[in-house]
Amino acid sequence: MTGSGSTAVPAPRRVTPRGLxxxxxxxxxxxxxxxxxxxxxxxxxxxxxxxxxSKSQLYQHFADKDQLVRAVVSLRAEQILEREQGYLERLRSFRGLERWRDALVQRNALQNGAYGCMLGSMASELSDQDDEARKTLADTFAEWTGLIAAGLRRMQDTGSLSKTADPEKLAIGLMAALQGGYLLAETHHDIKPMETALDMALDHIRSSLTT
Structure with missing residues (x-):
């Protein structure tokens, strides 16, 4: 119940299935x-x-370009994490890491390395322009890196990765190699730099294997 002189809050606009x-x-x-x-x-x-x-349809859903960009960032974050969970939530061996690497390289090879990582490309443009989008991207990269680290901890649990290895640091290094590889592949329109960057990061992890 509203008191005297209070302003009623309008009910949220209902979006129809067609609108969605x-x-x-x-x-x-x-x-x-x-x-x-x-x-x-x-x-x-x-x-x-x-x-x-139409212009009216677009502005019905997005007041400006910033809102649309944030929706795109959220969509890409959801898509990337769903894809990566499919590979990394089952990760418990070095061979699993190699299969993950192969899938990423093969997918990027379909476009000769062009355009780079869907998240990384947006991060390079938006990080100094839109703090809300930057935070979503940072959180997504952190969750993606966390999936890798969790897989490395499972490798430690099974005894294939040394207990002295640091899964979090290894995961950050692997993510940095992946994103740097995407960037170089995009610049050269050649997948080789991405392969090299990932292979060197995996070689570093291989040095901590127990068997």
């Missing part, structure tokens, strides 16, 4: 464009054209 589908189409189109062209080079008009939506 339109919003998803806008975010998917924006995500594809921003991955290929970059965040700053992608305009709202580009997104409208790619998603087949």
């Amino acid at each position: 589908a339109t919003r998803a189409r806008i975010v998917d189109a924006a995500a594809d464009l921003m991955y290929i062209r970059g965040v700053n080079a992608t305009t709202l008009d580009d997104v409208r054209a790619a998603s087949g939506t």
Whole structure:
């Protein structure tokens, strides 16, 4: 019950299934464009054209480009973590790490290394522009790195990785090698630098194996 002179809070606008589908189409189109062209080079008009939506439809869901960019960051974070959980939550051997490496390299090879990591590419553009997006990206990288570290701890539990190894530091090093490899592959349009960076990081982990 509201008191005298109080202002009633309007009820949240109900979004219909059709509206949700339109919003998803806008975010998917924006995500594809921003991955290929970059965040700053992608305009709202580009997104409208790619998603087949009107200006009024777009602004019904997103007040400005910043809101749309944050939705894209959230989508990519969800997609990356879902994919990586599929590989890393089962990780308990060095061979599992090699299979993870192979899957990443093969996926990036399909585009000759172009465009880089979906998260890393956005991080390079947004980290100094949008603190909310930067935090989402940082949290996602931390969770991704944590999945690797958890797998390395399982390797310690099974006795294949030395108890003196530091899973958290090894995971950070492996993530840094992965992101640096993505960047070099993107620059050269050649997957070789990514392979080399990951292999050197894995060689460092191999040196801590017990068998």
